[in-house]
Amino acid sequence: MIDDMPRPRPPHLQRQVTRHGKVAWYVRIGRGPKVRIRAKYGTPEFDAEYQAALAGTQHLQKKGEPHAGTLAWLIARYRETGAWSSALALATRRQRENIFKQVIAAAGNKPFTQITTPVIIAGVERRRDTPAQARHFLDTLRGLFRWAVKAKIAKTDPTAGIDNPQKKKSTGFPAWTEDDVATYERRWPLGTRERVWLDVLLYTGLRRGDAVVIGRQHVRDGVATLRTEKSQREIVVTLPILPVLQRTLDAGPIGELAFICGKKGKPLTKESFGNLFKRACREAGLLNRSAHGCRKIAATRAAESGATVAQLEAIFGWKGGRMASLYTEAANRKRLALDAMHTLANEKGKSMPPPSGKVGAPERKTK
Helix, strand or coil, X not given: CCCCCCCCCCCCEEEEECCCCCEEEEECCCCCCCEEECCCCCCHHHHHHHHHHHCCCCCCCCCCCCCXXXXXXXXXXXXXXXXXXXXXXXXXXXXXXXXXXXXXXXXXXXXXHHCCHHHHHHHHHHCCCCHHHHHHHHHHHHHHHHHHHHCCCCCCCCCCCCCCCCCCCCCCCCCCCHHHHHHHHHHCCCCCHHHHHHHHHHHHCCCHHHHCCCCHHHEECCEEEEEEEECCEEEEEEEECCHHHHHHHHHCCCCCCCCCCCCCCCXXXXXXXXXXXXXXXXXXXXXXXXXXXXXXXXHHHHHHCXXXXXXXXXXXXXXXXXXXXXXXXXXXXXXXXXXXXXXXCCCCCCCCCCCCCXXXXXXXXXX
C-alpha cells in the first residue's frame, strides 16, 4: 500500500492501519500516551488537532465540550491558563468574556485555523461605527492568538499587523460641574443611599468598579487601603476618609460589605450600580451624567487646589504622568489666566507700560 503521507512526517505523528483496513493517525511523544487525530488528514481540522496534541493540551473530550481544534476549543484552553486568569484584570476578563460569547456563537464550531487575518479585519469592520467595540474585539482575539502561538498550538497570529481602529475625537464622559453636584445634593440629601453613592465617588476618586467594592474592611484608623483593578495592572491606593465623606457614611444607609449598596443593603456590580446611578441623576434633573464624570470633577478639584502630578497619581491610581498632567495643566492655565486677566484692562488714554517697566520715560533727543 502506498503511504499517502508525504515524507518526512511531522514529528511524533504515527500512522496505523486498523483491522478494518482504515488509516488512523496518532500523536505520541516518546513513550507517552497516544492521542488520536480524528479529523481527516490534510484538512485544517487535522492540522489544528495535531498542533494541540503536540503541545500536550488535548485531553479526553467530555460530553458537551467543543471539538478539539475548533475556535471554541481554543478559547476554552486559553481560559485555563495564567495568561487569562493572572495576567488580565477581572474587569478585562469580564469584558472579553462578552466578546468571546459573540465569537463562539458566530464561529465557535469552525477550526481556529480558518480564523485568518481577513476574517478578523471583517469583524473589526462590522464594528467600525463603534470604534471602542472594534478595539475591544481586536484586543480580545489578539490576546487569544498570541497565547496560542506562544503555546505552539497555532502556527501564526492572524491579528499580527492589523492596526487598532482609530478612536473617535471626543473628550469622553462629560465632567460634572459644581452646579451639577449642588443639584444632585438637593434631590438626594444626607440619609439616602443615592447620596452615599455620590459622596463615595466624589471623595475617594475611585472608578466605578472600585467604588462598589470599598467598605469597612478596607478602613483602618480613618484610612482606606484598596487594591484597584484597571486593564492589565493592579495598583494600591491609600485614601484618608475625609470628614465630609465620614458624615455621609454615618448618615447611611451603607452595606455590610460595601459602602455602596442596593435597597436590601447588598453590594452591587459595577454595571448595575452604573445604571442605578444614572437613574438617580435623571431623577435629579441631570441628564448625560455618569459615575466617571464624578471622577473627573474630583480630579479637577484636587488639581485646582494645588495637587501635583505625583499626588494626583497616588490618589487616582494613574501611572506615567500623562493623565495627571492633563488636570494639572488645565488647573495651571486657569490659575494663570485669573492672575493675569487684569493685564488686558488698558484704560483709555493710558499706554501700556514699556518692557522696562518705566512708565512715561522721556524719548531720547536726536541731534
